[in-house]
Amino acid sequence: MPENCDPPYPADQKVAILRRHLVDRIPINDLCEEYKIDSTLFYKWQTQLFENGSTVFARNTKKTRSQHQKTIEQLQAKLKRKNEVASELMKAHRQLKKELGEP
Numbered sequence: 001m002p003e004n005c006d007p008p009y010p011a012d013q014k015v016a017i018l019r020r021h022l023v024d025r026i027p028i029n030d031l032c033e034e035y036k037i038d039s040t041l042f043y044k045w046q047t048q049l050f051e052n053g054s055t056v057f058a059r060n061t062k063k064t065r066s067q068h069q070k071t072i073e074q075l076q077a078k079l080k081r082k083n084e085v086a087s088e089l090m091k092a093h094r095q096l097k098k099e100l101g102e103p
Helices: 011-022 029-036 039-099
Strands: none
Touching: 011 029, 011 039, 029 039
16 A cells, blocks of 8 residues: 555544554554555554644633633623623612602
């Protein structure tokens, strides 16, 4: 198989193969033999993982910001509604006092 041709391994399986080397300390040659891949391809995957790994954390940060922004917007809407209700109650209270002749 030409070295620039990726075997049809899905991304999650590529990560699993890399993990076996990095975490479980399985030698690269053993993994390449088991999965019938060239060692240069293994190193290509490893380089891609390290070069693009920061996007995972950046995405999580964006997701967290998005979740925080959604929470903020929900709380702002809730506060606005509470202020509207309080205003209506104060208006009704003043009207009732007028009707009862209280100052």
